[in-house]
Amino acid sequence: MDPVRITSELIRINSDNPPGITTDVIEYIAGILDSLGIATDCIENAPGHCNLITREQGHPLLLCGHVDVVPALDEGWHHPPYSGTIDEEFVWGRGSTDMKGGCASILSAVSNLVEEGVEPGVSLAFVCDEEVGGPHGIHHLLAKELILPSDCIIAEPTPAIAPCIGQKGLCRFSVEFTGTPGHSSLYPCVGVSAVMEAFNFIHFIKELHNRDYPVEPSMAGIISHSERILSDIFQTKGLRSVLTRIMYNPGIISGGEKANIVAQKCHIEVDLRLPWGCDAYQLLDEIRCQAPNANITPSSVWNPSLTPPHSDIVSRITHEINQLHNVASQPIVQWAASDARALRKKGFRVVEYGPGDIRTLHAVNERVAHDDLRDASEIYREVIRSYQS
Template sequence: MDPVRITSELIRINSDNPPGITTDVIEYISDILDSLGIATDCIENAPGHCNLITREQGHPLLLCGHVDVVPALDEGWRHPPYSGMVDDEFVWGRGSTDMKGGCASILSAVAALVEEGVEPNVSLAFVCDEEVGGPHGIHHLLAKELILPSDCIIAEPTPAIAPCIGQKGLCRFSVEFTGTPGHSSLYPCVGVSAVMEAFNFLHFITELHNREYPIDPSMKGIIDHSEQILSDIFQTKGLRSVLTRIMYNPGIISGGEKANIVAQKCHLEVDLRLPWGCDAHELLTEIRCKAPDAIITPSSVWNPSLTPPHSEIVGRIIQQINQLYNVSSQPIVQWAASDARSLRKKGFRVVEYGPGDIRTLHAVDERVTHRDLRNASEIFCGVIRSYQS
């Protein structure tokens, strides 16, 4: 089964999150696995929020991918985002990199082994809701113990010669400021502006970015290598702070009632990515102290996570990468987040590795090369074979 064709067909099945309805895309994957003689179960924790797992779990290796994607507008795309356009080099469209391409490479690898007469010694999980934190996806499967701790590859997009063994932490929250309204002609002598309270709070969030967190000596080499890989991907120098500092994004701000009224309400939604050495819960406590009169509601609070670089799964996937690309691969840590953090917390030894153009993650003209899709499939095949005995 060609991962190029599978990727294109997956892209054409809309699974935007929100709303996160994955019924059709899970049915498509189920049909493929059924044709290979692999029994599966659809796990639906909420209407339309479907996951698919192989009925036989508990293998030494789990291959995992999410099937939901972030929404896309048509404007600005070279090809319509849900067309799954295939040209001589790329498959284009929303999810090609994040991460329907990775799911396609998993399916292609399993199919190749079955067609060889090999019964793959691997469990599979295709999950929903990764793009919104996984409440009906990975969290539900873990809570119900429907997948079991093992070595694990999540087919998230990574550099072709650098598997990812760790992710930064996350502190995502909303803040509701309440001011004292009054006539605008008297402000700032009379009244308290919720908009200005939010502005002052954002200044504090900006200051957090300038903090230095010491790097544990055991991680220095990984951080150094990850910085070089990140700089190569984005063709930009000076990106070390992405890995070693708190990165911040006030993604949504809304407030005020009218231009001539001192604002009574202002709402913020903030996303912070936390480096190793920064404790998410301690940081949230500090943030609450900085805005004691505001209502702060966290939605995701996670510390950075890491699979030890000497783990067996890390060595096995590096061996396959080295053989295919004739390189000496080294693992990296990542600036973003994924379902890996939830799996590690439950005892899984997780590596991320998959096809994609990382520059187009959540962006216009998202795409993946045919070569990356097929090479990832070959590497997955090699790793699965290494677990056969």
């Protein structure tokens, strides 16, 4: 099976999250696996939020991917975002890189083994809601022990010669500020503005970025290598801070009732990405102290995670990358987050490796190269084969 065609067909099945309805895309994947003689189970923790796992679990290797995608508007795209257009070089569309292309490469690898007459002794999991934190997807499968600790490859997009073995931490929360309303003509002498309280809080969040979290000697080499890879991808120098400092984004702010009323309410939602050495829970306590009169509600709190660089799964995948690309592959750590953090917490040894153009993640003109899809499929196939020898 050609991963290029599978990617295109997956893109044409809308699985935007929100709303996160994945029934159709999971049925498509189940159909492919059924045609290969591989039994699967659909796991639905909430209506329409469907996951797919192979019925036979407990193999030494798990391949995992998410089938939900972030929404896309038509504006600015070379090709409609849900067209799955195939040209001479790329497959275009929402999810091509993140990460229907990776799912397609998994399916292609398994199919190729079956066509060779090889029993693919690997567990598979396709989950429904990685883009919103995984409550009905990876967390549900782990809570019910429907997937079991093992070596694991998540087919998230990575550089072709650099598998990812760690992710920064995450602290995502909302804050509700309450002020004392009054007539705008008297402010700031009379009244307390919830908008200005939020403004002062955002200034504090901005200052968190200036904190220095020294890199431990054991992480120094991998951080430096990851910085070089990151700089190459985005063609931008000086990106070390992305890996070693708190990155911050006050992504949503809304507040106030009228221009001539001192604002009584203001709501903000903040996303912080935390470097190694920063404890997410201690930071959240400090944030609460900074805004003692506000209502702070965390939605996702995770410390940075790492699979040891000398783990068996890391050695196996870097060996296959070296063989295919004729390079000396070295793993990296990543600035973003994924289901890997939840899997590592439950004892899985996780590597992320997959096809895609990382520059187009969650962006217009998302695309994946044909060669990247086929190369990833070949590497997955050989890693699967290595666990059977």
